[in-house]
Amino acid sequence: MLFVRCKECGAKLSASRCFEFKLAVNNLPDEELLSYGHRACSGCGAIIAVRLALKASGRDVIVVQPTGCMEVVTTPYPETSWKVPYIHVAFENAGAVASGVWRALKVLGKKTKVLVIGGDGGTVDIGLQALSGALERGENITYICYDNEAYMNTGVQRSGATPFGAVTTTSPAGKLSFGEDRPKKDMPHIVASHNVPYVATASVGYPMDYVEKVKKALSVEGPSYIHVLTPCPTGWGFDSSKSIELGKLAVDTGMWILYEIENGVEKINYIPTKRKPVVEYLKAQRRFRHLSDDIISKIQEEVDRVWERILKST
Amino acid sequence: MRDIVEGSRAVAEAVKLCRAKVISAYPITPQTHIVEYLAEFVANGELDAEFVRVESEHSALSVCVGASATGVRTFTATSSQGLALMFEVLFIASGLRLPIVMVNANRALSAPISIWNDQSDSTAVRDCGWIQVYVETNQEALDSVIQAYKVAEKVLLPFMVCMDGFVLTHTYEPVDIPDQRLVDDYLPEYDPPIKLDPENPVTIGPIADPNYYMEFKLVQDEAMNEAKRVLKDEDEKFGEIFGRRYGLIEEYGTDDADVVLVTMGSLAGTIKDVVDRMREKGKNVGLVRVRLYRPFPKDEIVRALKDFEVIGVIEKDNCFGFGGGALFHDVRSALYGKSNAKVIGFVAGLGGRDIPYWDIEKAYEMCYEARVKEVPDVVWIGVRDWFRR
């Protein structure tokens, strides 16, 4: 239901010939609640996630945003790209600010949705505590983490969401280093362990899947969380035209898994019929280009191991 | 209604009377009783509010920021390390022009860790753009919270009511708890001109580049100066309704005094008793209590102090690397060019060290000495020398 597949081409969601896909796209509102003229990099994956989130939410929403790329590129005073009410306060407190907004709405008897859109730094690192508090208290908010896997706003420094092997300005490759040497923090499961009703992963490479998940998250009572992979041409090192393609490739190689956790029950949304080799994804990006065959096969083995477990359980 | 209650209770009653709608707090001694009473009010249905049990002080204030920006009246309370943890959000709350009211139960800052009273916590954030009032009694704490909402919402700035931790928060004394009807007359419903509302979308908290930042700050500073006038007016109106006025500063025995001490907070009460005693012994001493600390009432201070030869400023905080407390520096700065008085900074009562009558008398005696001989600019009183040996 959520995942629109083309009946002709099977698992691939290039989907242009897919009737359902067209219908779903056409059902989205024309109205752009994110104004033109924002200053996101050409080909920015994250701003696609922001724009589509507003397509899903409509006007009756208040957006809370921690400090980060999306805040900087959408609000250079006296301009704003936000046609919905918007507040930015600080880097680490979006969960708390959103809690305050929601409690105020509750007092005022309003049904307006509260939507947080934060980057991986503001979510999995510095904002984790405030988010954890909001989740544990059951605040009625939807939190979208746009994950570009490093601190892009400050110039591509390593975050807790930076994947194994990636080079950033603070995890450079060198004589003694192949870049980031720890796997990515498993944020969706950290969120899920707060017993929240809805958690999902998504990728801008599969935009309609993402949009549907945002809609679902907004409709849930209580905290909901979406972790969306948003390729960053600047930070990852690829051509600006490839953001969607890489978002897809991450899923098709099995490196990024699309799943939902509804009331504690986890469901894999998409099982690639034939997983592409991870090297296709890795070699397409500057941040992985230095990796030796050894490290690449290590990554492949890890992905295979994870999928073996998934396939066994389904 | 006249009653005898704990200081924390007096504050909680004020918050209830002001009909705060979102209350957010993280426990820290000696603030806890305030929020415990409020939690009880909410749990009993005596106060129709959301009580948000956050996971840190940083989030406590952040919840207030979110709620206040959405257009409801908010309250939080903290102390010491909690205030320090809020540091970042303090500046944002004032920069975003949100009329949040917070009570700070004054407590020393770590290290060494100390749960006891001094004013190092809130004086350290004097320049964060919050209005700051230091109260002498629990009645004044209660009244100041009510005045705080009125003033904060008029000038759109956050307001910090500072009350000495334990010394006031944990003390039972008689307090007049005003009628709800009178408070409702004095304090209209909160309806800010700018709020998060899908009917009329605004962007709050944009990034301002060097072309715009300064104007935001200038207007904020103008609002702070305006707050001085507004508090004066509102204190007067409050007096007409409730019969109690506090002023921006309070003068005690200054008319004919030889020397004068300046202080903030509950210490003023003890000093007043010392003033009376010394006057009985023929020593005409006086006191100026600074109630409004930010914005600093420069004109009032100058008018009250300019004719004194010697002024002692006694306070529970210290500016490391300069010496003397923040109030000492502010008083001296306000008097610059207006008076040639010798100003002595007395540092006292840090980390809850008691300030007994005789230490205050000593400070007055030193002020007398300064009229005839050289005395140091900064004197720590009430310290022992066990650590030298």
Added chain:
Amino acid sequence: MVLESYLNFFKKMVYSDVNKTGGWRTFKPIYDHDRCIKCGTCWLVCPEGCVVRREGFFQPNYDYCKGCGICANECPANAIEMVLEEK
């Protein structure tokens, strides 16, 4: 007076469409409506949101198109071509 200045900060705010990002472009997407199968992919994935749906067809607003090329890359009908911008 003081409150007025504060309110003016908001009154002076404008939407970012005053900022014509079309000037960022090096390559320009040219849409071939004959080839277009009207799937809407270009509209969906445009980071600028500047692809306009008009009478079933799609056309970028060049005032804002930054020329990232995502639409051309994703178009399943190869109906969009990136050409070097003539300056």
Added chain:
Amino acid sequence: MKEIRIHGRGGQGSVTAAEILAIAAFYEGKYSQAFPSFGVERRGAPVTAFARIGDSFIRTRCQIYEPDYVIVQDSTLIGVVDVTRGLKDDGAIIVNTEKDPEELNLNTKARVYTVDATKIALEILKRPIVNTVMLGAFAGITKEFSLESLVKAVRKRLPPKIAEVNVKAVETAYEISKEVI
């Protein structure tokens, strides 16, 4: 102004005692103030609480160095804590003990009174919590406020469930203490 110091152990309700004392004085039409020693004392550790009673608003906030009255809730504190420290010569100290005043050998010129508050508490409250008993004795001995004001204060400060039995304790101690004098 009269200054009162209460010695007890954490968990014995010394702070509550000081508060009830201040409330009773308030009901008597006087001004009063009560405050704890602001410590981090846990259950069992020696604690101190203070109260002041006066005819005008009490402005002084410093600790009490020369009390007019001292209440000792637990005689085992004698020797551990200097309970008579600073006690005014014309003041009074009231100790919870089954001993006679002379047996205590307290180093003070003030009047010394003893009350077997634990016995009264066990009889009436069925628990060795003596704070209200000691206040009954304090009222009887010092006459700083009436029994009525004290009873009213107990009812205000204590939860309804335990207020009435404490009122009984207060009344009993008040009657006994009048005989002590």
